Structures are given as structure tokens and as C-alpha cells.
Amino acid sequence: MLKNRIIPCLDVKNGRVVKGINFVDLKDAGDPVEQAKIYSDGGADEICFLDITASNENRDTIYEVVEKTSKKCFVPLTVGGGVRSVDDINKLLNCGADKVSINTAAVENSKVVVDSSKKFGSQCIVVAIDAKKNGNKWEVFTHGGRNNSGIDALEYAKKMEDSGAGELLVTSMDRDGTQVGYDIELMSKISSKVNIPLIASGGVGNLDHLVEGIKSGKASAVLAASIFHYGKYSVKEAKQYLESKGIPVRT
Amino acid sequence: MNVTIVDYKSGNISSVINSFKEVAENKVKIEVTSDISKIKSTDKVVLPGQGSFKSCVDALQSIKGLVDSLNEFVMNKKKPLLGICVGLQMFADVGYEESETKGLGWISGKVTKIDNQNGKYKLPHIGWNQINIVKGSKIFKDIKDKSHMYFVHSYEFVPTDKNSISATTDYSSKHVCAVEKENIFGTQFHPEKSDKTGLKIINNFINL
Numbered sequence: 001m002l003k004n005r006i007i008p009c010l011d012v013k014n015g016r017v018v019k020g021i022n023f024v025d026l027k028d029a030g031d032p033v034e035q036a037k038i039y040s041d042g043g044a045d046e047i048c049f050l051d052i053t054a055s056n057e058n059r060d061t062i063y064e065v066v067e068k069t070s071k072k073c074f075v076p077l078t079v080g081g082g083v084r085s086v087d088d089i090n091k092l093l094n095c096g097a098d099k100v101s102i103n104t105a106a107v108e109n110s111k112v113v114v115d116s117s118k119k120f121g122s123q124c125i126v127v128a129i130d131a132k133k134n135g136n137k138w139e140v141f142t143h144g145g146r147n148n149s150g151i152d153a154l155e156y157a158k159k160m161e162d163s164g165a166g167e168l169l170v171t172s173m174d175r176d177g178t179q180v181g182y183d184i185e186l187m188s189k190i191s192s193k194v195n196i197p198l199i200a201s202g203g204v205g206n207l208d209h210l211v212e213g214i215k216s217g218k219a220s221a222v223l224a225a226s227i228f229h230y231g232k233y234s235v236k237e238a239k240q241y242l243e244s245k246g247i248p249v250r251t
Numbered sequence: 252m253n254v255t256i257v258d259y260k261s262g263n264i265s266s267v268i269n270s271f272k273e274v275a276e277n278k279v280k281i282e283v284t285s286d287i288s289k290i291k292s293t294d295k296v297v298l299p300g301q302g303s304f305k306s307c308v309d310a311l312q313s314i315k316g317l318v319d320s321l322n323e324f325v326m327n328k329k330k331p332l333l334g335i336c337v338g339l340q341m342f343a344d345v346g347y348e349e350s351e352t353k354g355l356g357w358i359s360g361k362v363t364k365i366d367n368q369n370g371k372y373k374l375p376h377i378g379w380n381q382i383n384i385v386k387g388s389k390i391f392k393d394i395k396d397k398s399h400m401y402f403v404h405s406y407e408f409v410p411t412d413k414n415s416i417s418a419t420t421d422y423s424s425k426h427v428c429a430v431e432k433e434n435i436f437g438t439q440f441h442p443e444k445s446d447k448t449g450l451k452i453i454n455n456f457i458n459l
Contacts, residue, residue, distance in 0.1 A: 002379070002380045003379045003380065005379065040446065070265060070269050071269050071273070074273070074443065074447070074449060074450055075401070075444060075445075093265065094263070094265060095265065097263075098263070119302075120262060120301065121262055121301045122405075123375055124262075166375055167375075195367065195370050195373055196373055196374065196375070197377050197378070220377070250379040
């Protein structure tokens with residue numbers, strides 16, 4: 001039986017791990033290579049790096065981080081943030097990333113998703129969707145949550161599946177950093193709309209939120225940052241809890 | 252001893268290289284090449300594969316003499332080869348991803364899309380799943396039945412000769428996730444991304 005995945009996400013800036021509250025107010029939480037290793041040794045099913053301010057800054061530090069991490073971690077590594085082109089994807093994969101997540105560039109030009117999934121295979125193309133509720137729908141935001149594209153998130157999710165995305169990483173902008181739980185309605189609506197796996201993100205504050213993300217949000221995988229970084233829970237504790245709630249996990 | 256990872260410019264093989272180097276330490280030489288003369292003289296070959304069946308077969312064929320050298324290595328010299336993911340799928344006679352494409356024909360069978368039961372199962376099959384070991388393969392030495400392995404694929408290998416199947420996994424139906432036929436080994440899952448258990452499989456292959 002396929003297991004639900006727990007993915008700790010490390011937000012990286014200039015080669016260091018940070019985690020923002022609603023994408024601002026950054027705190028330093030350590031070295032990404034060491035943290036990734038601790039997580040993979042602790043049972044994390046995958047590791048995710050998001051180079052959060054990469055759109056505006058020199059990105060070379062992330063390549064070095066990926067290269068070092070991939071020599072120490074033997075679970076899948078997803079890298080995103082500031083990925084603009086097929087060439088960027090190629091570089092990250094060559095450094096040892098197993099999957100690359102594309103956000104703003106996919107909104108601006110879906111051809112990046114079409115071309116990269118053809119060239120490298122859908123298995124390594126994750127489309128990251130930052131969505132925010134507006135009335136009774138959700139809109140897709142770009143540039144680390146700064147710009148509203150006005151695009152309907154559900155329709156966009158379907159379009160990305162058709163373009164060749166292998167997975168969707170869906171973040172609720174409303175919930176990110178709040179620790180009040182995933183936007184379950186958003187997750188379940190998108191998951192029901194597409195036939196590719198969904199990774200839920202944004203808003204985890206406790207282990208019940210992970211359970212909700214999988215059971216009600218229909219996510220294949222749950223991504224979390226703060227609850228793991230600051231030692232509130234270990235990945236192992238999270239897995240034990242999920243298992244106690246009848247969710248299949250790798251132990 | 253030399254273990255050669257075939258670099259035929261199809262997909263990302265960094266993780267395969269990293270994992271083999273990690274396991275080999277400095278005792279075994281890990282070579283990454285598409286140079287036919289090196290492949291001919293090596294002791295073991297690893298055939299990775301990402302992307303579609305067709306794109307992998309096309310990429311193999313675009314390197315002059317590579318397919319012939321691999322055939323010679325596997326069928327005549329009977330030296331060990333490990334295919335990973337599409338690397339395993341290419342053992343088949345034919346694959347149906349993108350369009351009908353002829354495979355290497357080392358293990359008779361076909362590669363078809365996993366039946367997702369009208370959307371009941373999401374594809375690709377991504378994540379950790381347990382393997383059911385159906386025969387004692389040499390690369391499964393000290394690997395427990397029901398071990399977790401990391402999978403990413405939408406197509407499955409359906410071999411004609413069921414005796415070649417060494418492990419299956421359950422997703423939508425029971426499908427083949429590892430094969431062994433004499434000197435030919437293959438895993439649909441990614442040992443290079445399957446944590447310590449996966450590294451053990453790589454170690455078993457290196458130590459054959």
C-alpha cells in the first residue's frame with residue numbers, strides 16, 4: 001500500500017535556513033545540509049528546499065546547498081524558488097535535486113512546464129501553487145505571494161496537470177505561518193479536480209492538522225516547516241500519530 | 252572492480268551516481284560514461300532511466316554502438332546489469348508510452364500504463380510503497396519482505412515469463428517492481444532514493 005508522505009520544508013536564503021511568518025519576519029534556523037540530514041535520518045519521506053527570496057537575489061548559493069545535500073541524503077529532494085527556465089531546472093537536477101518545483105514561471109508561461117516535463121519527465125516537475133481565497137474562489141499568487149495573478153486556482157491546477165506536472169504543491173497564503181491548519185477546502189477541491197498527487201502546505205501548527213490534510217484535504221503528502229524546525233514535534237512523532245489515526249505511513 | 256553507470260543523456264542521474272559512490276566508498280571504482288569501450292571492459296553496468304520509455308530508448312540508440320555493446324555485455328558475456336526505473340522497463344520487448352516503441356528485449360514482455368481504475372488511483376504512483384518479495388533475488392540479500400521503497404512511475408513492466416519477477420508492489424493492482432533473470436537485475440523503484448534499505452540493495456549489487 002502506498003504510504004502518505006511527510007515532507008519537512010526548509011526555506012533557504014543565502015545558503016541558510018529561514019522560515020517566515022506570512023513570508024516576512026525571517027528567523028535563522030540553521031544549516032540546510034545538516035538539517036536535511038537530520039530529517040532524512042529521522043524518517044522524513046522527502047526533503048523540500050524552497051529558496052524563498054531567490055527571485056530577487058543571486059541564486060548560486062542554492063546550487064551548492066543542493067549539491068552538498070544530495071551527497072548526504074538518500075531520500076528524494078525537491079528544490080524550488082526562483083526557478084525560471086528549463087535551464088534552471090536542468091542545473092538543479094544536475095546538482096542532485098530529484099524534483100524541481102516551479103511557481104511564478106509556470107503562471108507566466110505554462111510552456112516551461114510543458115517543455116521541462118517532456119525533457120526531464122513529469123516525475124521531477126512539481127508545480128507550486130500559492131493560493132489565496134477571494135470570495136468563494138481562490139486566486140493564484142506569484143513572486144513569493146506578492147502579486148495576485150487573478151487566475152482561478154482550481155482551473156489553474158487542472159491546466160498544470162494537463163501541461164505535464166507530476167505533482168502539485170499547494171500552499172494556502174491565508175494559512176501560511178498562522179499554525180491554524182491547512183485550508184482543507186482548497187486542498188480537497190484541487191485534489192478532487194486533478195488526478196496527480198497533491199502536497200498540502202501552509203498553516204500546520206499541530207499533528208492533527210497533518211491528519212486533516214490527508215483525511216479531509218485528500219493530500220498524498222503533507223509539507224510542514226515550523227513544527228519540525230523548532231523542535232515542537234519530530235518527524236517520528238508525527239508518523240506515530242498519523243499511524244494511530246489509521247493513516248498509512250512509512251515506519 | 253569497476254561499476255559503470257551508463258550516462259546516455261536521458262534524465263537526471265546525479266542521485267544514482269551519489270548513491271553508488273556513497274556505497275562503494277573507495278573500494279570499488281564507480282565510472283559514469285557513455286564511452287562504449289569502457290562499457291565493454293567493465294565488470295558491472297547500471298542502466299538508469301528517467302522520462303518516457305520512448306525518450307530513453309531513443310537516447311540509447313542515439314549513441315552509436317551503445318545498444319550493441321549492452322547486448323554483448325548482457326547476453327553474451329553474461330555480466331551483471333542493474334536497470335533502474337525506465338532502465339528496467341527497457342528490458343521489455345515493447346513499450347507503449349508516447350508511441351509503440353521497441354525495447355531491448357532481454358526479458359520478454361511489455362510496458363503499459365498502470366490502470367488507475369477511472370481516476371481512483373492517482374498517477375504517477377509517487378511515494379513509498381512496500382515490496383512483496385516473491386523470490387530470493389541476490390540483490391535482496393538481507394532485505395526484509397515488505398520493505399519500503401521509493402517509487403515514481405506511471406507505467407509498469409508486464410513480463411511474459413513470470414519466473415523473472417522477484418518482487419511486486421500493490422498500487423491499483425499487484426504490479427511488478429523488481430525482476431531478476433540470470434545476470435539481469437531491475438528495479439522499478441529507486442534504490443538510490445530509498446534511504447538505507449535502498450543503499451543496501453545497491454551494496455548487494457556491487458558485491459555480486
